[in-house]
Amino acid sequence: MAASLNIPIDRSSPIPLYHQVVQGIEAMIRSGTLEPGSRLENEIELAAQLNLSRPTMRKAMDELVRAGLLVRKRGVGTQVVASQVRRHLELSSLFDDLSRGGKQPTTKVLAFRHGPAERDIAETLQLPPDVGVYHFTRLRSVGEKPLALMENWVRDDVAELTEEGLRQSGMYQILRDAGVNFRLANQRIGATVADEYQAELLETAPGSALVTMERTAVDDTGRNVETGRHVYRADSYSFEMTLVQR
Amino acid sequence: MAASLNIPIDRSSPIPLYHQVVQGIEAMIRSGTLEPGSRLENEIELAAQLNLSRPTMRKAMDELVRAGLLVRKRGVGTQVVASQVRRHLELSSLFDDLSRGGKQPTTKVLAFRHGPAERDIAETLQLPPDVGVYHFTRLRSVGEKPLALMENWVRDDVAELTEEGLRQSGMYQILRDAGVNFRLANQRIGATVADEYQAELLETAPGSALVTMERTAVDDTGRNVETGRHVYRADSYSFEMTLVQR
DNA sequence: TTAGTGCGTATGTGTGGACAAACTGTTGAC
DNA sequence: GTCAACAGTTTGTCCACACATACGCACTAA
Incomplete structure (x- = not known):
């Protein structure tokens, strides 16, 4: 039996119709109203139920397919994916991640400098x-437990950064508030072992495992705004993601 | 000056028109014909140049925006992103990655078993x-250099696996040849330090850094086909990806 | 000089229609 | 009884059109 949709569509809302549908279906899947593996009505029927055109309905379903929540097969139909799907790895800061998780992150600014860039950084940021650049090193903790040691470089023509500001909130938040619209980031995740300096700050033993992350973020004007090298305690942090086949 | 496109469109090709455009623009960007930061003509004009409708042109550009190669701004236009963009982290095996990189991966099967699943595995794979399940452990090397130690579980109703087959080619290749269409995978990347067993096999010192990866892959029917736990030598391997803000 | 207004331009959203291609189950021939 | 051809269903692709909305710039008025 194919499932119908019961989603309120508000045509006077500034939220596009297709996005209202995306939100509605996603909510139904995550709440379990649409069971994993269940089949949906065909596109034409669903569009008619919601008084939408088929292209609009398809656009909504396209997004859900890309997000990995739905699976389509020509001549067959559309199904809800059986396994639970995490949200796609997002372009967000550790600070935001922790805050959303209900944690109380604290930040200690270990070093803060503003001046011309070293050559390799100037090259990385073009x-x-x-x-x-602003060049600073921060220690991020949750409660009393140190979690991450983060060294970053930010070009100084996008925002004004202060040591005080970095203590108060996440770097990405500050930059966003200053009008930076991030578009994409190149990122590399690896591993290393803690040296004495890192171990002392992260309150772990020298030689313990650390997750390393290097990232360069690009804004909507194409500028490389920020680059950083972070290390995380491996016993407290790992990167989770859902990959979607295209 | 806004850039035009010079892409051959073959309307008799089985490749959809919008995808031909995607390939064409991507090729122009990667070859440098379209310079980073340069502006494209508006959608209407580009569509006219290629004798396509605007929706088709837009669909192509949508994909490139999602892939992080283009940036659009309403009222302004479309630009090529300045920084170089890696391909999105794909749902592929280490074997494929190495082969594409021109390397010659070799595989040693350390253990191979076929039988009922342990409870936690049965649960993970639902x-x-x-x-x-098939349960096996492999050592993957490039040249003489060991790179990864991989333990996997594969449900036995999707394909027939043999020790010999696993020596010859990658697990994903075997499964694909058997008709499995992968759709998505949940993955977690972290770090650890090598124990004696791992160190000996990977020809490194106990206590050296390893990248860990756990993955569960889902096929197009929604089944969890495979799960695995891998460790990589941190000095030889890391995960690179491009995150795109949506 | 400067702040605000308006207009042109480019992308964003939505509709309707047409035909193609793939998959499934059934029918019919051998 | 087996297998191939066929028809129905459903998604995939493509087009033409209309209107909404955001941005940047030039012009105007205080």
């Missing part, structure tokens, strides 16, 4: 000659 | 009661 900096014009007259643009400098 | 196995029906009468389905068993």
Whole structure:
């Protein structure tokens, strides 16, 4: 038996119709109203039920297929994916992640400098000659437990950063508030073992495992705004993601 | 000056028109014909140049925006992203990755078993009661250099696996050849340090850093086909990806 | 000089229709 | 009884059109 949708569509809302449908179906899947593995009515029928055109309905379903929540097969139909799906790895900061998880992250600024960039950083960020960088190192903890040691470089023509500001909130939040719209980031995840310096700060033993992450973030004007090198205690942090076949 | 496109469109090809455009633009960007940061003509004009409708043109550009190669701004136009963009982290095996990189991966099967699943594995794979698993451990090397130690479980109702087959090619290749269409995978990346067993096999020192990866893969019918726990030498392997803000 | 207004331009959203291609189950021939 | 051809269903692709909305710039008025 194919499942119908019962989603309120508000045509006066500023939220696009297809996105209202996306939110509605996602809510039904995550709440269990649409069971894993169940089959949906065909596109034409669903569009008619919600008084939408088929292209609009399809656009909504396209997004859900990309997100990995639905699976389509020509000549057969559309199904809800059986396994639970995490949200796609997002372009967010550790601070936001922890905050959303109900944790209380605290930040200690270990070093803070503002000036011209070293050559390798200037190259990584593709900096014009007259643009400098903020360079700072932070220790991020949850409760009393240190979690991450983070070194970052931010070009100084996108926002004004202060040591005080970095203590108060996440770097990404500050940059977003300053009008930076992040678009994408190149990221590399690896592993290393703690040296004495890292071990002392992270309150772990030298030689214990650390997750390493290097990231360079790009804004909507195509500038490389920020690059950083982070290490995380492996016993407290790992990267989870859902990969979707295209 | 806004850039035009010069892409051959073959309307008799089985490849959809919008995908031909995607391939064409991507090729122009990667070859440098379209320079990073350069602006494209507007959608209407580009569609006209290629004798396509605007929706088709937009669908192509949508994909490139999602892939992080283009950036659009309403009222302004479409630009090529300045920084170089890696391909999105794909649902592929280490074997494929190495082969594409021109390497010659070799595989040693350390253990191979076929039978009923342990309870935690049965739960992870959501196995029906009468389905068993293949359980095997492999050592993957490039040249003489060991790179990864991989333990996997595969449900036995999707394909027939043999020790010999696993020596010859990658697990994903075997499963694909057997008609399994992978759709998505949940994956977790972390770090650990090598114990004596791992160190000996990977020809490194106990206590050296290893990248860990756990993955469960889902096929297009929604079944959890495979799960595995891998460790990689951190000095030889890391995970690279491009995150795209949506 | 400067702040605000308006207009042109480009992308964003939504509709309707047409035909193609793939999969499934059934029918019919041998 | 087996297998191939066929028809029905459903998603995939493509087009033409209309209107909404955001951005940037030039012009205007205080």
